[in-house]
Amino acid sequence: MKGHTSIEPRFVKSVPATLEEGVAYVSMEYASVIHLCCCGCGNEVVTPLSPTDWQLYFDGDSITLYPSIGNWGFDCRSHYWIRGNRIEHAPQWTDQEIDEGRAYDRWLKKQYDPSKRSTSKSRKVSKPFQIEDKIKEHESLWEKTAKKLKGFFKCLL
Ligand SMILES: [Zn+2]
Known part of the structure; x- marks a missing residue:
């Protein structure tokens, strides 16, 4: 398999037209990271970097992106972590796992939606059982993610 095992951060104001392989272009202005x-x-x-998208950790030397990067939209469907400038290839997800991941993403974004937060009065309209269902959905997804993370850390040891 082609590909590389490390990536080097480059802090830029704007992203160049041609990207180099193995470079993560970090734009604070646009709050996003772009790489090949x-x-x-x-x-x-x-x-994109946000509380509901990715978080970037920079220790002055290397970068870590959380969570993992799943390129489900590409033919390669590659899935990897960027941790301390290293590329940790992760197992590909099944279609079901991708759907679950997307559902969780939507759920997470809803919780963070500022327009919904500020109109707390309108929350009374939502039925309690719907909220409960969502929490359950969230919990089971979180459990799965935790299991995956455990497996991931095990294979690093
Ligand atoms: Zn790819």
Whole structure:
């Protein structure tokens, strides 16, 4: 399999027209990171930084992106973590796992939606059982994620 095992951060104001492989272009202005897919397929991967998208950790030398990057939209469907400038290839997700991940993403974004937060009065309209269902859905997804993380950390040891 083509691809690389490390990535180097480059802090930029604007992203250049041609991207280099193995470089993560970090734009604080646009709060996003862009890099070429680490499998070597040449697709551009944009990871927006926000509380509900990706979080970037920079220790002065290397970067870590959380959570993992799943390129389900590309043919390669590659899935990897960027941790301390290293590319940790992760197992590909099944279609079901991708759907669940997307559902969780939508759920998470809803919780963070500021327009919904400020209108707390209108919350009374939502039926309690719907909220409960969502919490259950969230919990089971979180359990699965936790299991995955455990497996992931095990294979690092
Ligand atoms: Zn790829």
